[in-house]
Every structure is written in C-alpha cells, then in structure tokens.
Amino acid sequence: MSETTETIFSKIIRREIPADIVYEDDLVLAFKDIQPQAPVHILVIPKKPIAKLADAQSQDHNLMGHLLLTAQKIAEQAGLTNGYRIVINNGVDGGQTVYHLHIHILGGRQMKWPPG
Numbered sequence: 001m002s003e004t005t006e007t008i009f010s011k012i013i014r015r016e017i018p019a020d021i022v023y024e025d026d027l028v029l030a031f032k033d034i035q036p037q038a039p040v041h042i043l044v045i046p047k048k049p050i051a052k053l054a055d056a057q058s059q060d061h062n063l064m065g066h067l068l069l070t071a072q073k074i075a076e077q078a079g080l081t082n083g084y085r086i087v088i089n090n091g092v093d094g095g096q097t098v099y100h101l102h103i104h105i106l107g108g109r110q111m112k113w114p115p116g
C-alpha cells in the first residue's frame with residue numbers, strides 16, 4: 001500500500017469524487033463510509049493530508065484534539081446515545097487501507113471485543 005498523501009480522500013475534500021458529507025469546517029471533513037461495517041459508519045478526516053496517526057507531529061496537537069471532539073459531536077448528532085466505537089487503523093498491521101488519517105465512528109449495534 002503506497003503511503004503518498006494524495007489519496008481518494010484528497011479527491012473527496014476537493015469534491016472531485018462524490019461522498020455523503022455529514023460535517024465540514026475549516027479543518028476537518030466527515031462523510032459516510034462507502035462500505036459501512038455498522039448501521040452508522042462515518043469517517044472524520046483532517047483536511048491536512050497526514051498519511052497516518054504515526055505521522056502526526058507536535059504542531060498537529062490542536063488539530064488532533066479537534067478531530068476527536070468533532071467525532072464526539074458527530075456521534076451525538078447521529079443519535080448514538082447508547083455508545084459507539086472510535087477506531088484509527090495505523091499502518092499495515094493496523095489494517096489501514098487509505099493513507100490519509102481518518103477516525104472511524106461505528107455505532108448502531110453492539111460492538112464486539114477483541115476486534116479482528
């Protein structure tokens with residue numbers, strides 16, 4: 001899997017390919033996952049093309065906090081009052097397939113542990 005910063009998510013940010021966008025501000029974009037793994041499956045991404053969590057730097061401190069608080073707000077707006085799961089897949093062993101940092105919000109069903 002190539003680790004360039006230009007990915008399908010960059011194209012979604014630039015509106016070059018369609019996505020079901022549920023939230024946007026200056027720093028982040030959120031849209032529905034194209035292959036949902038739960039009744040609610042939303043991805044929250046920074047507009048800054050950070051390839052993966054391990055590449056975030058100390059200057060991204062505020063952005064990383066904003067990402068997580070935005071995920072919290074989106075989960076609330078999606079009606080996930082009974083709970084939800086936040087996932088960040090990082091790198092090959094983490095199962096990451098798109099190399100533009102993203103937070104998965106999964107909800108609307110009982111999650112299992114451990115994950116696969």
Ligand code: AMP
Pocket residue numbers: 008019031032033034035036043088089095096097098099
């Ligand atoms: P990960 O495996 O953590 O890298 O997650 C990548 C996620 O992006 C997967 O859940 C895919 O279903 C999702 N995905 C890939 N392409 C698109 C797309 N064009 N629109 C929405 N979600 C996508």
